[in-house]
Amino acid sequence: MSRTGVSGEGGQGVGRFGHAELPSRQAAALKKAKRLEVITLVFMASAIALVAATMGSSQAMKTAWIEDMLALVPPLAFLVAVRRARKRPTADHPYGFHRSTAIGHLTASVALLTVGLALMYDAGTGLVRAEHPPIGTTHLLGQTFWSGWLMIGAMVYTGVGPFILGRLKLPLAEELHDKVLYADADMQKADWMTAAGTIVGVLGIGIGLWWADSGAALLISASIVRDGWRNLRHASSALMDERARTYDDKHPHPLTRDVDAALQRLAWVGDSRSRVRDQGHVFHVEAFVQPVGDAPSLDQLEDAVEALRDLDWKVNDVVVMPVRDLPDTIPDPRAGQDESK
Known part of the structure; x- marks a missing residue:
């Protein structure tokens, strides 16, 4: 005996994942999550442009810039996955399209891990070659000042947004049992930590510590690799029909x-x-x-x-x-x- 579908609270569901009709609470959470992901895409696009305009030859700034571009992958994967998951089962897909979320999770994980490894290699070779990135001066509005202050200002901007957005997404990820949304919130945490690390690296150059820039870049890329590997491991296990786990993959689901x-x-x-x-x-x-x-x-x-x-x-x-x-x-x-x- 089998039956598919779930009704909303009092039969008044207002959203769907395929045949699954969402209760009003989860439907509201889904609507809010989609809105936050659109805001994330707009904010990160502005952050990418700002960092590109100010990064100069700083390795840490370059690494932060690439991570900001990577931060576009999880929200895009989430928006595509939830749209796909709304489709009803077909003859060719009798279980529905819910696994599109797992595919989005896997895609984001592979992107994180691959680019993180590349950035780690780049930063490591910079340290070995003892590269000394110069940070010159900038003339703006009739004033000449150290370009590092512009870099630090850009990092403050790119750090504040992810700090707020990531905290807003975490409870929604739990409410919707959405691992792509959780991975996105986790990456937002990495983004603001990256911004903090980059500020330290730039200040290090300013006081004459040539290795501070590549060192900060190496730590940032190591954080990206760690996040990518953890998410890849969980995404792969889910696709191999592991028993259901909590939204953060820490425990078997109750x-x-x-x-x-x-x-x-x-x-x-x-x-x-x-x-x-x-x-x-x-x-x-x-x-x-x-x-x-x-x-x-x-x-x-x-x-x-x-x-x-x-x-x-x-x-x-x-x-x-x-x-x-x-x-x-x-x-x-x-x-x-x-x-x-």
Whole structure:
């Protein structure tokens, strides 16, 4: 017995991911998240232009500039993914298009890791060659001053926006169970930390520490590589049908345990084993139940499906299969599986 779809609060959902109708709270969160991503794209475009105009020959500024360009990838991936996920299942895609979120997550991860490694190599060779980046003077509005102050001003601008936007996105990522949005918020954190590191590097040059610029660039690129590798690992695991995890990938999602707990509360169910797969925003549940006594009726199976769907809006596609013997390929959730990764 299976059923797809989830109703909104009081049947008044106002948004969709494919067949999954969002409750009003999540629909409002999705609308806000899309608005924030558009604001992010506009802000980062202005930051890219400002840093390009002021970076001079600074390696740290160049690295920050490239990271700002990379920061465009997650919001673009999010906007494309949520649009794609709204499509209803087709004959060729019977599970729907929810996995577009996982593809967006993987794309952003590969971009981060690849460019981070390239920047790390560039900064490392700069240190080995003992490059001394010059920062000259600028004549503006009748005044001549050190160009480093313009660089620092640009970094302050590029740091404030991500600091605010990243904090606004984190609760929305949790509300929507959206890992691309979480990766974007995480990268926004890296952006403002990059800006702070770049300011230190530029000031270092100003006081005669030639290695401060390449050193700051090396630390920034190492941070990019770390973020890229972590996100790539989680995105790859999700595409290999890892059990559903929380939006930040830190723990198995509580619903992976709640599904069996809900089934085992039913009078006719003796025991159960379930597989909960993360499709992107919503979960696909395959539940194998061992009945007590006679085979369950159609009504009992429908009640079991409804009991699982009532757990959470994310429980979208549910299959409940009565079996004589539980599959030994599915671990017992009560056996104390590792909760970390």
